[in-house]
Every structure is written in C-alpha cells, then in structure tokens.
Amino acid sequence: MALLEVRNLEVSFGLRSGAVKALRNINFTLDRGERLGLVGESGAGKSVLGFSILNLIAKPGRITGGEILFEGQNLARMSARELRTIRGNRISMIFQDPMMTLNPVLTIGQQMVECLLAHRKISRENAKTIAIQKLKQVQIPSPETRIDQYPHELSGGMRQRVVIAIGLLMDPDIIIADEPTTALDVTIQAEIMELMVELCERNNVALILITHDLGVVSQVTQKAIVMYAGRVIEQGPTREIINDAQHPYTQGLMNALPQMAIPGQRLNQIRGSMPTLQKIPTGCAFNPRCDYVMDVCKHQLPGYTRSGNCQVACHMVAEMKRDEVSSEEV
C-alpha cells in the first residue's frame, strides 16, 4: 500500500459569485521515501493541493469530493482532533518565507518545544534536548545558544534551516515543502535544497516539493505532477517528463527555461496567462494558449492518455497514440 494516495480529490471555494473548483480530479500516490514535484504557474492550485492534503484549506474552501488516504486512513473525513495528531506529527509542512512562518515574539526554542509537547508526553527538558538535536541535524552552528534566540536574530538561510528543523521535529513520514527556497538568495537555495534532500534520504521521509522551478524538480524529485488551472495535465517519472514532455503546456514550460533560449534573443514564453478559476475555458483549459489547438480541444475535456510511464491530458497526444496503435495494426 502506498504511504499516501489521493483519489479523485476535488476542492471548491464557495464564493459570493458561486462555487469555484480550485482542484479537479486529482489522483496520485506517494511511497515512503519518495520525492514528488508539483509544478505549475502561479494560481495552478499547487499550494491548495498542499494544504488540502493536511485538510487545512481556509474557509470558504473545502474538500468537496474524493479521498486522501494516508496509510489507509481518509484525512478528508477525519475529525479535527484526529487530524491534529497527524498534522505536524506524521505530515509536516514547510512554507516559502521563513520570516513569516516563525512567530516573531517567541524564541525558536519555545516554538519547537511547543510543537513537541503538543504531540508527545515528554518533559520540557527532554523536548529541549530533542530540539537541539534537530537544530544540529540541519547544521546550525552552536544550537545550544541559537535555541534561545528570536527569529529576527538569525539570517534568512538560518531561519529556513530552523523551519526545516521544525518540520523534521516529530520524525514525520511526509514533508510538504511549499516553495521552500523561493525567498532565499541563489547561493543559499542550493544549500538548503541539498540539505533537505539529504535529510529526507537519511530519515526515509517522503517529500512533496511544490515549486515552479523545473531545474530543482529535475534534480531532486523522482516523480512530477504538472498542474494547470486546478487539474493535473501531466504526471509521471520526472526524468521522462523533463526529457520528453508530451503536453504542449509542459513543453512550453521547458522552453521557457532561460537555458533553452538562444543568447541575444528574447526568452521563450507561453503566450497569454492562466485563466482565473471563475472563467476556465470549456474543453481543455489550456486551449486558448495552445499552439496546437484543435476543434475538439475547445469543447471536450481531454481524458488521460498513457505515454510511456506518464499520464497526459491532451487530445493531440491521444490522437498521436491512436495513430501509432493503428499504424502498428496495419
């Protein structure tokens, strides 16, 4: 059994103008120790997916369908009390901006001890020892003194290390990292990413990495999911997606990488922008921006087509596969 299995997940936001589906028909599995990348433009629903795994979507949003099976237990139907024993304990989350995620008026030690005491029946001294040990694991120098400092006394990279230490505090099975390096400068980004991967590997922790950096995804993850307008449009092994992207949107993302541009020319970009969730085009949501748009794209939602080990939601890919099969038959 997979560690985490998401089946037909659907999340809606009840707005004044009516319900808006932020996530539609999400399916994926995550095994112990596996690393999964969630990619997409801003507004694709990556962060909503991250939050909904913990069943922590803020009102007016809620999970309207599907299951989130964590070791066979459905998180979508769990009581608040039971959920609290999972959150932070078995599944933890790391956010983008470490300055914002740490409480400015509590020392990092207080915040860590608090989390430990909320989940385990141990003494304050023991909790502090564990906290120091975790800070050591994320390579913070002299953790015994750092633990009594406030977040503003630490540098950005140091703070993100503390956040990771808090994420690791309860030895979780899954860490959801929501753009963990975006707020850091480039030299530190690589260090932090490396540290996270190393720690996940050593402790056999599964990682869900939410990012829009395809470079990071290709280096770090084994599986990748590409999202567009609340729907998965392509998912499969990272290597296949990076080397042989099938969906025109994924191809567009790859071409938009600065490395793909010819020096001296404008960078490639996907024309247009992501539709708002109230106005998702009928048929394939990507059709107004797609270079290969066909008639069928405009009124029929594409199903998933198998291509290698990947699943792709695209009419064109489906047609190509049909052609392949029929040509083989001939």
Add this chain to the structure above:
Amino acid sequence: MTDSNQTTPESFTPEADKAPTLWERFRDSHIWHSFKRDRIAQLSLTVFMGYVIMALFAPMIAPFDPYDPTQIDIMNSELPPSWDEDYGDPQFWLGTDAQGRDLWSTILYGTRISLTIGVCAVLLQATIGIIIGLIAGYRGGRVDSILMRCADVQLSFSTMMVAIVVLAVFQASFGTELYQDLAMLMLVLVIGIAEWPQYARTIRASVLAEKKKEYVDAARVMGLGQIRIMFRHILPNTLSPILVISTVQVANAIISEASLSFLGLGMPVSQPSLGSLISSGFEYIFSGTWWITVIPGVVLVCLVLVMNLMGDWLRDVLNPKLYKG
C-alpha cells in the same frame, strides 16, 4: 557544506555566541534608547514611581493612621496646612480635613485605594476584553458578530451611567452598611465590566491582522489546538496595543472612581479615596478651607496626567511606523 555564515559574519564573534542576558537585551533595546532621550517620559515615570512608592508604603510613611478613630481628634478639624502662620499646626503638614484627620496621611492612603481600584479594574477589563477579543477575532463569522454586537451594546451605555445605576441600586437594596464594606470590590467590578469593549475591540482588530500571517498557518500545520494558537501564538503579538491602552485605561478607571466617589457612590468617607476626599472637602470650600479639596485634586490630576504621558510615550515607542530618527 558551507554554512550560511557568509550572510551573518557577526554571528561568529565570541560575544554573539553567548546568549545576552535579559539586562543586556534591555540595554540594547529601542525602548531604553528612546527612554534615555525622552525627558517627559523620564519625568513621568519618576513621578509615577513616586506615587507607587507612596501607595505601597503608605502605612510606613504616613504619620497617622486615618482609619484609626482613636488617633483622630475632632478638635483638630479643618486646620490649614502647616505653612499657614496663623492657624497651621506643625503636626499636620497639609492640614486636616473636616473630621480632624491628617490630610497628608489620608492622601497617602487615598492614593493607595485609587491606584488599587484603577489597576484591579483594568485587570478585570483586560481579562474579559482579551478573551472575548481573541475569540471574536480568531473565530470570525457568526461568533465575531455576536460578541462584537454585545460590545457595541455595552459601549452604548456610558460607564458612568452603568456605574451610577448599579451602585445606587446596590446601596438602596443592601443598605449603606454592607455597601461600605464592599465598596472597593463593587467599584472594581462595575468599572471593570463597563469598559471591557475597549480591550475587546482593540484586540480583535490586531487579531484580525495577525491571523492572516503565515506563522498562524504554520502553527496549525504543526497540529496545535485553537486555544494554544490563540493564547500562545497570537496574543503575544498583540501585546503592544494592550500595553498602550492599559496605561490610558488605568488613568480612566481612576478618574471614573474619583467621579463616582465625588457623587457619593464611591468609597465611603471612612475609607476615603482621592475622589471622596475631594468630595468631602467640597462642602467647606466656600468657608475658606480650600486645602481639603485642592490638595487631593492636584494629587489626582498629576497622577492621571503622568499616566497619560507615559501611555503617549509607549504608543510612540511601540509603533514602528512612528519612529522618529
């Protein structure tokens, strides 16, 4: 792997490795620097500390015990302050009141009562207001609407009106005797309950701003309960407005108490607060015995003024948007 120490070279100097003591932290803090530069803040704090010492050590400082009838001689009544050459008695520095009590001792004890009532009433206000404000702000929605409408209703009755009605009804139904015994408690309760919306509103407003911040999400992701998030994570972040309104509210509570006492609904004459002293002297003011009213009046005005000045200073210090270079 190199550490992120390039970004914080200062973190490797030996002093930075030692966690600074509380005193060192305070000495380096913005509050202390601002205090050192602000004459008015220094003066106010000194005067206020003077009041606090007067109140705390009243039994030791006061030459007479104004509550002890055996030390009072009616023959000494209405003596002017000792600097009055004709009638002044060196025994009574500030003169005596209509019952022959030493005014200086009575003022010391009165300050004690006024400050106690002010502080206790504000503690009560703060407790009620903080709890309600936190819940309203954090839970939002219907809970918020109900609690805040209650606050609006409470605010639409003026404090004085509520106090007068409650105290007058109490006095009428339970008799003056019992009232005199419970006067202090009643004043604390009435002033405390009448003013809680001030706190609730201020705190709700800051909670609304705080709860959108990511650290609250992070706390929820950590699996912490609502109560813990409210009191341990959000409340400390709203402390600066609480501190500021507290200074002003203590001053307000002291004024309310004085006004009620002046109207005869506060502290009884046997245990006078500053307000009841002013009131008791007021009857004689036209016969020339000004000191019974004026001296406690000046003491009261100074106390309230000093507290308001401290509140102003605190507000400026704690509001980063008002930093004056």
